[in-house]
Amino acid sequence: MVEESQNDIFLQILKKLEQENVLRELVLVGSWCLPIYKEIYGKIPNIPVLRTSDLDLLVRNPRNIHHLTNVDKLLQDIGFIRSFDVTSPLIKYKQSKLDIEFLSARIRGNEKIIKIPQLSITAQVLDYMEIAVQYAMETEYIGIKLKIPELPAYMLHKAIVQTLRTNEVKKEKDAATVTSLGRLIAELPDLQTRTIQIFNKFPKSWQKIVLKMVKIHSPELKKLLTIPLTKAAKLCILLL
Numbered sequence: 169m170v171e172e173s174q175n176d177i178f179l180q181i182l183k184k185l186e187q188e189n190v191l192r193e194l195v196l197v198g199s200w201c202l203p204i205y206k207e208i209y210g211k212i213p214n215i216p217v218l219r220t221s222d223l224d225l226l227v228r229n230p231r232n233i234h235h236l237t238n239v240d241k242l243l244q245d246i247g248f249i250r251s252f253d254v255t256s257p258l259i260k261y262k263q264s265k266l267d268i269e270f271l272s273a274r275i276r277g278n279e280k281i282i283k284i285p286q287l288s289i290t291a292q293v294l295d296y297m298e299i300a301v302q303y304a305m306e307t308e309y310i311g312i313k314l315k316i317p318e319l320p321a322y323m324l325h326k327a328i329v330q331t332l333r334t335n336e337v338k339k340e341k342d343a344a345t346v347t348s349l350g351r352l353i354a355e356l357p358d359l360q361t362r363t364i365q366i367f368n369k370f371p372k373s374w375q376k377i378v379l380k381m382v383k384i385h386s387p388e389l390k391k392l393l394t395i396p397l398t399k400a401a402k403l404c405i406l407l408l
Contacts, residue, residue, distance in 0.1 A: 172265075173265075174221070174265040174266060177263065177265055177266050178200060178223065178266065179310060179312070180246060181223070181243075181246070181266075181268070182309075182312045182314060183312060184242055184246060185239070185242075186312055186313065186314070188237045188239075188242060189235060189237070190237050190239060190242075190287065191312070191313070191314050191315075192313075192315075193227060193228055193229070193233055193287070194225045194226060194227060194228065194314075194315065195225070195226040195228055195300050195301065195304045195315045195316065195317065196224075196225060196226075196314055196315065196316045197224045197225070197226045197271065197297075197300050197316075197317065197322075198220075198222060198223070198224035199220050199222075199341075199345075200223055200224075201316045201317065201322055202215055202216060202217050202345070203217050204307065204309045204316055205316075205319050205322075207309060208307060208319075209319070209352070209356075212352065214348050214349070214351045214352035214355070215348065215349070215352060216344065216345060216348045221265060221266055221267050222266075222267055222269065223266050223267065223268045223269070224269055224271055225268065225269070225270050225271065226270075226271045226272065226273070226297055226300050226301065227270055227271070227272050227284060227287070227289075227291050228301050228304065228315070229301075230272050230275070230282060230284045230291065231275065233284065233286040233287065234286075235286065236286055236287075237286070237287055237288075238287075238288045239287045239288055239289050240259070240287075240288040240289055241288065243261045243268065244261075247263055248261040248262060248263045248268065249261070249262050249263070251267070256280065256281050257281050257283070257290055258281045258290050258292055259289065259290050269292060270284070270289050270290065270291040270292070271291055271292050271293075271294055271297060272284075272291040272292070272293050272294070272297065273293070273294070273297035273298040273300075273301050274293050274294070274295055274297070274298070275293070279293050280292065280293055281293065296325060296328050296329065296374075299317065299321050299324065299325045299328075300317040300321065300322075300325060302321075303317055303318045303320075303321035303366060304316065304317055304318075305317070305318050318362065318366070319349065319352075319353075319359060320353065320359055320362045320363035320366050320367075321366050322349070323345075323346055323349040323350065323353065323363070323389075324363070324366060324367060324370070324378055326342050326345050326346050326349075327346050327377070327378045327381045327382055327385075327386075327389075328374060328377050328378060328381070329342060330342035330343055330346060330381055330385075331377055331380070331381050343381075343384075343385045346381070346382065346385050346386050346389070347385050347386050350382065350385075350386030350387075350388045350389040351386075351388055353388070353389065353392070354388035354389075354392065360392055363389070363392065363393070364392065364393065367393055375393075378393070379393060379394065
């Protein structure tokens with residue numbers, strides 16, 4: 169019997185979630201977006217493929233899910249084991265090659281974990297995840313329709329998160345991803361424009377974090393994001 173690869177298991181999860189009409193409620197985030205960007209942008213070398221064992225799925229609108237699906241049972245039925253955190257009610261799902269965690273943007277207050285009874289799961293609440301929600305786009309990957317963040321939004325989010333990391337290995341990976349994607353964006357005018365547009369809609373405090381990070385890790389992005397724009401250019405970008 170041929171052992172399933174990590175990618176086979178990834179695709180199996182997406183297909184199962186799509187079949188149960190759950191995938192439309194989710195945004196794929198994290199490094200598993202990178203092979204999808206590689207498909208979209210023609211497998212060019214500036215997109216690294218840094219797949220990890222962590223598969224992160226963001227629930228777009230936990231308070232507005234109107235159908236019931238037992239995702240907990242679905243994942244257990246395909247071989248995942250529930251993993252409990254003794255310090256919180258968060259439940260993750262583990263298998264030999266992949267660990268699944270559900271995430272949510274902050275909705276209100278200081279909640280760290282929320283229950284999503286419509287899907288029979290819990291989700292970790294993380295700051296800045298609203299970027300992935302607001303700038304999610306629908307795409308198709310190997311016949312599966314799913315949502316991922318627009319590449320510029322993914323990169324800007326990575327730049328912010330990198331500064332918050334305490335794990336040095338993950339911090340270095342995030343920096344390498346921003347560096348690589350910065351080079352790609354610098355080569356494609358449409359992505360340059362979209363990056364500026366999204367960046368300009370960020371709060372000033374977020375912009376400062378991004379600029380401090382890219383000053384060190386992406387000279388291309390630092391140059392792009394600090395070019396003085398004429399009033400006409402600013403208006404064009406805002407209207408896109």
